[in-house]
Amino acid sequence: MAAVFRFFNQRPYKGGVVVDGPERPLSEPITRLATPQTVLIPLAQHIGAPAKPVVQPGDPVELGTVIGEPQGFISTYIHSSVTGVVKDLVTLGRPGGRDIPAVLIEATEQAEIVREQPLVKYSPQITASEIRTKVLHAGIVGMGGAGFPTHVKLTPPDDQPIDSVLVNACECEPYLSADSRLLLEQAPELLAGLRLAMQAVGASQGYIGLEADRVETIQVLQELLGDDATIGVVVLPSKYPQGSEKHLIKSILNRTVPLGALPSSVGALVQNVATLIAVYYGVIYDQPLTHRVVTVNGGAVRKPGNFLVPVGTAIAEVLAAAEWEPDAAARVILGGPMMGKTAPSLAEPVTKTTSGILALTPDELARGERSVCIRCGRCLQSCPMGLYPGYIAEASLNEDLAAAEKAGALACLECGCCAFSCPGRRPLVQEIREAKLKIQQNQRERKGN
Amino acid sequence: MEGTLLQGPGPHIGGPELTNKIMWSVVMALVPTSLVAIYLFGIQALALITTTIAAAVASEYLWVKYVRHQEPKADGSVIITGLLLALTLPPGLPIWMAVLGAVVAVILGKQIYGGLGNNPFNPALVGRTFLLISFPVAMTTWQAPLDGTTTATPLSLLAAGEKLPNWLDLFGGNVGGSLGETSAIALLLGAGYLLWKGYIDWRIPCGVLGSAGLLGLALGTPLTVTWFSGGLILGACFMATDYVTSPVTPSGRWIFAVGIGLITVIIREFGGYPEGVSFAILLMNAAVPLLERATWPKPLGVAK
Numbered sequence: 001m002a003a004v005f006r007f008f009n010q011r012p013y014k015g016g017v018v019v020d021g022p023e024r025p026l027s028e029p030i031t032r033l034a035t036p037q038t039v040l041i042p043l044a045q046h047i048g049a050p051a052k053p054v055v056q057p058g059d060p061v062e063l064g065t066v067i068g069e070p071q072g073f074i075s076t077y078i079h080s081s082v083t084g085v086v087k088d089l090v091t092l093g094r095p096g097g098r099d100i101p102a103v104l105i106e107a108t109e110q111a112e113i114v115r116e117q118p119l120v121k122y123s124p125q126i127t128a129s130e131i132r133t134k135v136l137h138a139g140i141v142g143m144g145g146a147g148f149p150t151h152v153k154l155t156p157p158d159d160q161p162i163d164s165v166l167v168n169a170c171e172c173e174p175y176l177s178a179d180s181r182l183l184l185e186q187a188p189e190l191l192a193g194l195r196l197a198m199q200a201v202g203a204s205q206g207y208i209g210l211e212a213d214r215v216e217t218i219q220v221l222q223e224l225l226g227d228d229a230t231i232g233v234v235v236l237p238s239k240y241p242q243g244s245e246k247h248l249i250k251s252i253l254n255r256t257v258p259l260g261a262l263p264s265s266v267g268a269l270v271q272n273v274a275t276l277i278a279v280y281y282g283v284i285y286d287q288p289l290t291h292r293v294v295t296v297n298g299g300a301v302r303k304p305g306n307f308l309v310p311v312g313t314a315i316a317e318v319l320a321a322a323e324w325e326p327d328a329a330a331r332v333i334l335g336g337p338m339m340g341k342t343a344p345s346l347a348e349p350v351t352k353t354t355s356g357i358l359a360l361t362p363d364e365l366a367r368g369e370r371s372v373c374i375r376c377g378r379c380l381q382s383c384p385m386g387l388y389p390g391y392i393a394e395a396s397l398n399e400d401l402a403a404a405e406k407a408g409a410l411a412c413l414e415c416g417c418c419a420f421s422c423p424g425r426r427p428l429v430q431e432i433r434e435a436k437l438k439i440q441q442n443q444r445e446r447k448g449n
Numbered sequence: 450m451e452g453t454l455l456q457g458p459g460p461h462i463g464g465p466e467l468t469n470k471i472m473w474s475v476v477m478a479l480v481p482t483s484l485v486a487i488y489l490f491g492i493q494a495l496a497l498i499t500t501t502i503a504a505a506v507a508s509e510y511l512w513v514k515y516v517r518h519q520e521p522k523a524d525g526s527v528i529i530t531g532l533l534l535a536l537t538l539p540p541g542l543p544i545w546m547a548v549l550g551a552v553v554a555v556i557l558g559k560q561i562y563g564g565l566g567n568n569p570f571n572p573a574l575v576g577r578t579f580l581l582i583s584f585p586v587a588m589t590t591w592q593a594p595l596d597g598t599t600t601a602t603p604l605s606l607l608a609a610g611e612k613l614p615n616w617l618d619l620f621g622g623n624v625g626g627s628l629g630e631t632s633a634i635a636l637l638l639g640a641g642y643l644l645w646k647g648y649i650d651w652r653i654p655c656g657v658l659g660s661a662g663l664l665g666l667a668l669g670t671p672l673t674v675t676w677f678s679g680g681l682i683l684g685a686c687f688m689a690t691d692y693v694t695s696p697v698t699p700s701g702r703w704i705f706a707v708g709i710g711l712i713t714v715i716i717r718e719f720g721g722y723p724e725g726v727s728f729a730i731l732l733m734n735a736a737v738p739l740l741e742r743a744t745w746p747k748p749l750g751v752a753k
Contacts, residue, residue, distance in 0.1 A: 014749075258751075331455050338461075342461075364461075386747055387748055423470070
């Protein structure tokens with residue numbers, strides 16, 4: 001029997017909130033979205049330098065053709081998600097002068113992902129550097145939302161050996177079920193991807209952390225693992241933000257990542273489910289990351305579900321596939337309802353990091369009158385980073401950046417627990433984010449001088 | 450909605466709690482105590498409760514509208530102030546004094562600091578203390594429940610070395626005292642509701658009652674007398690737990706609560722007043738900024 005740990009009462013982290021959401025679409029299989037007529041593929045879907053376009057208008061491309069090459073180490077490849085013709089190189093407007101280049105491609109045929117016979121059967125012979133190279137060439141990035149290039153994460157610093165690879169299978173944001181559904185359908189692929197990641201960083205132990213209500217998934221994993229002691233399944237409390245890197249490490253390994261340091265400083269690496277499955281296909285089949293599973297949900301969606309979507313598809317098409325009601329929606333959100341961003345338009349493309357598209361009705365949005373701070377302390381008690389968010393937000397409003405920095409503004413994850421629990425509906429995250437941006441800008445200027 | 454997608458910062462969903470919902474729940478939690486007060490002390494109690502609430506609401510409304518030039522909000526907090534003040538008054542207090550107390554509580558206790566969220570001291574206790582210092586005789590003239598004859602409170606009996614009522618009368622409220630302090634059972638009913646809803650922090654009533662009880666025992670006073678013979682339960686559950694005037698940090702709340710319990714018993718045993726809950730809370734209110742600084746949370750990942 002595989003080791004299943006129940007960590008309910010073992011040093012859980014402080015803070016966090018219990019978020020009730022609607023039922024997650026978990027029982028239905030993932031639906032394959034039809035190839036759209038055009039895709040708009042951004043060349044910056046990751047943290048780091050945007051990829052450099054290597055195609056021109058008029059060029060024919062196939063599913064998987066490289067259309068962008070990495071510039072520098074923290075960057076990655078971008079591939080076409082359809083077979084067709086490049087129509088244009090465009091710029092996607094973003095606020096604050098952070099516009100990003102993108103490639104518009106017209107699909108000429110319905111191309112399906114075809115998996116040939118595995119080129120390299122999974123075997124311990126494959127070297128760590130081969131794995132990293134294949135991950136880079138497959139254009140794999142952290143698919144949970146951050147988009148950090150995975151080959152970089154699989155290259156730990158020499159002085160910080162990694163002993164444990166953790167799979168974030170918590171999917172702690174409400175409404176979403178893309179990772180949970182993927183795990184249910186592709187557990188063997190996930191385990192293979194996890195073993196590849198462990199091999200790439202030389203870790204001896206793997207853990208899969210998931211929330212207690214995934215009984216079916218836990219059984220599937222237990223059966224697959226048999227008596228393999230190198231991978232443990234860890235059942236965690238259903239609490240947000242359980243899937244946060246630092247909190248997953250705290251819950252599973254009882255190690256605390258020092259402020260400002262990376263998980264590698266405590267010998268840990270965290271990957272999410274979709275990313276590791278992409279690693280498996282990238283390494284074993286040389287298949288680039290061109291599609292991802294997206295949850296479409298919300299009160300204004302008639303048929304919530306999970307869809308396999310070509311990167312670059314307009315969110316309008318994915319929403320239409322889930323039969324959304326545009327008139328009922330007040331906000332369209334990319335990602336989860338806690339940390340997701342509002343979509344600037346319905347033409348916005350799905351990227352490698354789009355875990356969900358939510359169309360929320362006015363009733364689902366945070367309601368109630370805004371009031372002054374009554375010092376109830378809920379923000380402080382809910383902060384998983386141990387901050388006093390109300391104080392930092394107040395300092396931010398008063399432009400007292402020194403006080404905000406001293407109170408730990410830069411440690412803020414922007415998880416939203418404080419604003420969620422605030423009975424005065426104060427926009428705490430937004431105010432803290434403003435302080436963070438100004439503090440970081442000042443730090444850069446100080447360095448520059 | 451094409452082209453006009455609403456933008457906004459996350460989190461996009463909100464938790465179940467809202468300020469005015471919490472405030473109105475506190476008012477609801479004080480209803481049993483108010484009803485018992487009206488049963489025990491009759492029309493006088495009803496008159497005191499309604500006039501202090503009316504005076505408090507009117508003071509806040511006029512101040513916010515004509516001094517601060519803002520639109521007054523019905524957040525319920527001023528009703529708590531008026532009601533709590535009434536519950537700390539002796540049943541026979543002249544109405545005009547109660548009205549004066551309510552005006553002082555709202556204006557000097559709350560509004561001059563900038564209104565809700567900014568006042569350092571519990572407004573109801575500012576009003577009560579003002580009345581106690583200004584009208585010491587009227588504020589310490591007590592009536593027996595139900596028949597209205599002049600009587601003493603259990604604590605003044607204790608201070609004079611006389612025999613106390615039995616504990617059932619103490620617990621149920623059939624003793625002399627302020628409107629809202631006599632019936633422990635009605636207070637605990639309301640406090641239990643607030644604890645169950647998570648609207649008050651259990652640390653504060655536990656800290657106050659625990660520390661006062663222990664120090665009382667050490668000085669030879671039975672728990673029933675320490676807890677049920679004065680305003681300790683009203684103070685511990687409804688005044689010390691005021692968000693605005695108590696620390697935000699959990700460990701700060703412990704120290705705050707224990708301080709209130711100890712100071713209360715010290716005043717009762719050694720001070721010039723038979724009851725010390727109000728002064729104890731006001732003194733610890735003053736210590737809140739210090740307590741918060743001393744118990745400021747450490748961010749996760751910072752060396753201890």
